[in-house]
Amino acid sequence: MSASPDFETLDEWIAWLEQAHPVHQIELGLARIQSVANKLGLDKLSAPVITVAGTNGKGTVVAAVESLAIEHGLSVASYTSPHLLKFNERIKFDGQPVSDQMLVEAFKYIAKYQGDVPLTYFEFTTLVAFWLFKSQPLELIVLEVGLGGRMDAVNIIDPDVAVITSIGLDHVAWLGDTLEKVAHEKAGIMRARRPAIIADPQTTELLLPEAEIRNANSCLAQKDYHYTETGQCWSFETKVKGQNLSFNGLANNDLLVTNLAGALEAFVLLYSTKISEKAVANAFHKLQFPGRFQYLSKEPAIIVDVAHNPDSAKVLNSKLQQLKGRGVDKVSAICGMLKDKDIASCLSQCTEVDNWYCIDLPGPRGAKGEELLAKLPEFARTDAKSYHFLVDAFDEYWQHQQQNEALVVFGSFVTVSLMLESWLELQNKLATRKQNEA
Known part of the structure; x- marks a missing residue:
């Protein structure tokens, strides 16, 4: 031995x-x-x-x-x-x-x-x-x-x-x-x-x-x-x-x-x-549960969710529908997924998402943003874009963010981990921009 x-x-x-x-x-x-x-x-x-x-x-x-x-x-x-x-x-x-x-x-x-x-x-x-x-x-x-x-x-x-x-x-x-x-x-x-x-x-x-x-x-x-x-x-x-x-x-x-x-x-x-x-x-x-419809920010509404299969994506979509019922006008999504998941079925469940930002996930199991784009339902591809890095997708979202718009970051534990790791840096960016706008 x-x-x-x-x-x-x-x-x-x-x-x-x-x-x-x-x-x-x-x-x-x-x-x-x-x-x-x-x-x-x-x-x-x-x-x-x-x-x-x-x-x-x-x-x-x-x-x-x-x-x-x-x-x-x-x-x-x-x-x-x-x-x-x-x-x-x-x-x-x-x-x-x-x-x-x-x-x-x-x-x-x-x-x-x-x-x-x-x-x-x-x-x-x-x-x-x-x-x-x-x-x-x-x-x-x-x-x-x-x-x-x-x-x-x-x-x-x-x-x-x-x-x-x-x-x-x-x-x-x-x-x-x-x-x-x-x-x-x-x-x-x-x-x-x-x-x-x-x-x-x-x-x-x-x-x-x-x-x-x-x-x-x-x-x-x-x-x-x-x-x-x-x-x-x-x-x-x-x-x-x-x-x-x-x-x-x-x-x-x-x-x-x-x-x-x-x-x-x-x-x-x-x-x-x-x-x-x-x-x-x-x-x-x-009861608090990190990664399950977890709010990182209330104003603007920024939410992370580890939904990564069709059933959990369906549940996520129903929660987004409830958000819209409570006054949210638009939902954007930053999504990254693993190759071995049923990507097309997951994305097709998310009918409440109005704008897609698809990202690459690292490692041998990580799917590319371009792969996600190709598997989006036809109606959802109009303004959808892909990015190599989550922070770049977030920057793009923030530049076009509107009042009463919510952001959900989902698709994998890996995606949520990336968002949580980046959140402090992103918060500082948000604070700086708010100061400049004021």
């Missing part, structure tokens, strides 16, 4: 990880990670676990459960992917990203003891998360599936509650080219005699047979628990262990209520005896 590396900084460890286990090389399967986890005692965690799968909305559920736990005074950890700005965002304790120091210690441990087992990037980082979770006294752990469910690395852990959000076609090379095949993969996180929340009523027909095959205790949205949405608020009702619970006037913060309600049901199933109406209200009022 070759000697394991012994770097002292997180940047060095990340560089090693990306070189030794390229993030874009995906090999689904549990045998590799299971063998290392068994050897290190990481195949079981010491707190109740909620595992979340689905095509879209997983991150919303994780963030909502996290917020609920924090407001109820519970120590909570979460594992998500990908990150937007820093790797640390993937592993959080009580909503805060883990420190560089803790990550370095965990990286050293897993690298030292993985032996000759060739772990993928995601398998390695999953074991890093589990080792860190074992080092802290926790009352709840929330795991987000990276890809699929059945053969995803986090699925070596038996969840106390499984939550499945939407089902759509994405990652077809790994998950299959029909909704039934995708549903089968996502349903792999369900466990016998344990709750399996089917959070999107539109997926019930796909997922209920899977729950029955696995003998899971299915929990159906709008049947076993109910929610209603009114403008920017929503209400929730459920019955757990003979106890009727209802919450009204909860904030949705421009997030999908199907996902928020699924998160609340999962939390209630585990902690019905500790539930507090005030804490629930506070949890949703304070």
